[in-house]
Amino acid sequence: MDPALLLIILFNIGITVEAMTGALAAGERRMDLIGVLVVATVTAFGGGTVRDLLIGRYPLIWVANPELLLLTSIAALIMVAIARFARQLEKTFLALDALGLATFTIVGAQRAMDVGHGLAIASIMGVITGVAGGILRDMLCNRIPLAFRSELYATVSIVAVWLFLIMDYLGVSDALSIPITLVFGFAFRMLALKFHWVVPTFVYQARQHD
Template sequence: MREDIAVLTIAFYIAITAEAMTAALAAGRRKMDWFGVCLLACVTALGGGTIRDILLDHYPLVWVENPYLLLLVCGAAMLTIPLARLVDRLKWPFLLLDALGLVVFTVIGCNIGIEAGAHPMISIVAGMITGIAGGILRDVLCNDIPLVFQGELYATVSIITGAVYFLGLGWGLPVDLLVIGSIAIGFTLRVLALVFKWEMPRFVYDREMRK
């Protein structure tokens, strides 16, 4: 993460806290114990960055370098337990925070890819992995089909955000302005997708229909 970009750092901490709390709710719906709640929160909030770092051979892992992230994530998850009914009612605020987390994680992942000297395409993919992989792991552990595979305009938003950010860097735009602009574009696109229910085309194949 680029430590000189204060807005990105602040948004990162807000995003992982929100991701941890939504993961705790998912754990509660499946009657997991407190360890399961904390584990699912960590996987959701930090899983994307962990997979990215492993693939890019980027060490130490973000939560190994900063162990206090584990305390923040587990603390947010445990705090959700007594506040579950309140948190569950705050659907739209958490959807907006999730949208913010998606684009913030994407920009951070792109930065890591760039700093690792990866190909431009790989840097954008690194951003996407950072943004969506945690949610995929959460859904798999909860025995659900990941939302990102069910038509949600999610991965596409991440790719567009990463592409805008990377191209802006190539054009020499001011980094602080570019971070804010990329986040604004991606966030707006995700919110519009939620409001107007924009979805990716689906592939439906039913053998019974062919008989």
């Protein structure tokens, strides 16, 4: 399959899944349906939006393609309808989310390189695209971002983006580097979940200040 087409398909799956995780997070905080739609939308498009604001690239993807907002809104409402099955579907979600993470990371790095940024900024924009949506979701829901506390989430994005960028730098064609990065990112995240790999935690006990 054409790697660009593959990325587009996976991107659409990715925003759909991200919207669904946003809907569930809003439900945990007993938000109303509007809140559900807002949190779902921010989760789905937050990463790309932050990236494009930081590099000053307009129009934003969802502004240029507002039909994507319809897709994520419907996904969020479906999630509300099937929430009772959410726990049974948990593994499916985690797998799709892992695929989305790898996809967003690649798309983000590409978009930064498209406008002339070097490897350092491309890698950062890839990771921001991968994880910032989830971080904004958690801030809207008033909880410590899970990305900083769960099994290798941002780490997967970081390793995947460098794998992709190094292949790109070495002249590996997209037709090869994109599938390899997707498979690697997906497998890495799934293994981290299975074996509970975590990044070492930094615990610091300050004096009381509030």
